[in-house]
Amino acid sequence: MYYVANIMRSKGDPKIVRSGPSSIEPADRLARALGWLSIGLGAMEVLAPRRITRALGMRGSEGLVRAYGFRELFSGVMSLSVDKNAGMWSRVAGDGLDAATLLSGFRYDNPKKHNVTLALLMVGGIACLDYKAAQQTAPRSPARGGRRRLYTDRSGFPKGIEAARSSAKALLSRTAVGAS
Amino acid sequence: MRALVWHGKEDIRCDTVTDPGIEDPRDAIVKVTSCAICGSDLHLFHNFIPGMLPGDIMGHEMMGEVVDVGHGMDGKLKKGDRIVVPFTIICGQCEQCKRGNFSVCETTNRKRHLADKVFGHSTAGLFGYTHLTGGYPGGQAEYLRVPFADTTHIKIPEGISDEQALFLGDIFPTGWQAAVQCDIEPTDTVAIWGCGPVGQMAIRSALLLGANQVIAIDCVPERLSMAEAGGATTINFESESVVERLNELTDGKGPEKCIDATGMESHVMASQPDTLLDRAKQMLMLESDRPHVLREMIYVCRPGGVISIPGVYSGLSDHVPMGALMNKGLTVRSGQTHVNRWTDDLLRRIEEGQIDPSFVITHTVDLAQGPEMYKVFRDKRDSCVKVVLKP
Ligand SMILES: NC(=O)c1ccc[n+]([C@@H]2O[C@H](COP(=O)([O-])OP(=O)(O)OC[C@H]3O[C@@H](n4cnc5c(N)ncnc54)[C@H](O)[C@@H]3O)[C@@H](O)[C@H]2O)c1
Ligand SMILES: [Zn+2]
Ligand SMILES: [Zn+2]
Secondary structure, X not given: OHHHHHHHOOOOOOOEEEOOXXXXXXXXXXXXXXXXXXXXXXXXXXXXXXXXXXXOOOOOOHHHHHHHHHHHHHHHHHHHOOOHHHHHHHHHHHHHHHHHHHHHOOOOOOOOHHHHHHHHHHHHHHHHHHHHHHHHOOOOOOOOXXXXXXXXXXXXXXXXXXXXXXXXXXXXXXXXXXXX | OEEEEEEEOOEEEEEXXXXXXXXXXXXXXXXXXXXXXXXXXXXXXXOOOOOOOOOEEOOOOEEEEEXXXXXXXOOOOOOOOEEEEOOEXXXXXXXXXXXXXXXXXXXXXXXXXXXXXXXXXXXXEEEOOOHHHOOEOOOOEOEEEEOOOOXXXXXXXXXXXXXXXXXXXXXXXXXXXXXXXXXXOOOOEEEEEOOOHHHHHHHHHHHHOOOOEEEEEXXXXXXXXXXXXXXXXXXXXXXXXHHHHXXXXXXXXXXXXXXXXXXXXXXXXOOOHHHHHHHHHHHOOOOOOEOHHHHHHHHHOOOOOEEEEOOOOOOOOOOOOHHHHHHOOOEEEEOOOOHHXXXXXXXXXXXOOOOOHHHXXXXXXXXXXXXXXXXXXXXXXXXXXXXXXXX
């Protein structure tokens, strides 16, 4: 990517010699990875729902799997966006739905019960990561009632606000006289 | 040298890069002494404006000392001069420059073909601001190459500090132009959406241009307090209805003049459902901007009034009420700032002590802390309003 970018750049423009620390934090990277996971899984659920229902012994649920696929895709897009925190929480909620649905397939007469168990374990593990990322990417804007510095003394007018107002008025009346 | 480099969405790093050098007779090299992070940089940080490439140097508010010049300066600039660099690169010779329409200079965008395709016609080259405007390396760095430097500069006399002068390159003339475009009359109420640095400058400018009443709208308490200090009546849009309050303050008639100092990233909140929809559409790439402020301004503006838009929009905005705009006979004025059109006058006002733009600075840090400060400024943490970086 940098190589391509450098081709687009003019010859004399500065090029990177050594990269420094990034504004991206580990939690952001985790969120990004989970976002891509969402997109991958979502695409699979939308395009090949039958493979999933067959593996889980839950035939007949293709429509549901496909709907979950769209949900995953949207969570993924959200997780990759600036609003990754909302994306992470939507993934946590999605994990809950997934687990509940899988539990409904956890019946003694399901021959693919062990696959369902595996899937449940996976969902549980990923849910932990989702939860961790959701907590760590929480918006850092100051709390509503939090302690704040107020800038009541920063008028920007060294001679005071009234002086600014009256000099503006004087100027306006002068231009009005000049115009008439 | 060190520079703040864009690597991708929310990924800015303080990298070591090669030094710039003179490439053209009209070039100058500036050793940057102060630079700042602008609200426009946040749009790039979020990758909401297309046309950034990994490896691009950020920054378009900077000043410093000229350390090298090409041989085509005609005596207009020499080594040792102390200058503020305007964010718009200007040739001074084309038809638009001659009219003072500097931000749409016809010569300086070296990637004109891109801009022609996207906007219909190219605009000026800008520093540190996407390849649509030339892909020129920015000034959040130790050194900056200034193309067309014989015209692209504002000389700063002794006795004026970096802090007082720095904002002549962008936010001060931007707030000023926003107010001038309103053709303020002594009876006017000017309403200003957004109390970030640009909004703060617009508030002071509207006052200096003689507005009867200035109303400032935001939801961040410390920014509202700064707006009030500058003479504005304030509205907190999280706890009050903006339209109701504005009508109350103008005998039910609405403000004559409205300024959008917020731009494409309007605050997203459930009590403004249009912003939720815009945000969802933005994610799905069905819309590029969140024009809540535009909608609100058009709705509340007094018929026959003016809508002035310094806030940056990048592409397509949905559901802008053209019916109201047309039937109320509103005038819309906008644009990147024609910086050098205003700076002689504004510099004089600073020298005379009419105004001191340094009031807006809340954080001054070393360039290396830049990546972190992008987030502090974005999240309005630590009561941050404006960050100055020292390379
Ligand atoms: N035209 C130009 O040449 C030019 C130059 C500089 C900056 N800009 C643009 O001006 C805009 C503001 O810049 P800034 O540096 O002040 O940025 P900023 O992000 O610090 O300020 C924006 C402010 O708007 C407030 N806001 C968000 N939603 C709002 C709403 N619905 N109503 C009222 N206020 C709302 C935010 O709380 C914030 O305080 C940006 O879009 C920037 O790109 C334009
Ligand atoms: Zn700017
Ligand atoms: Zn020009």
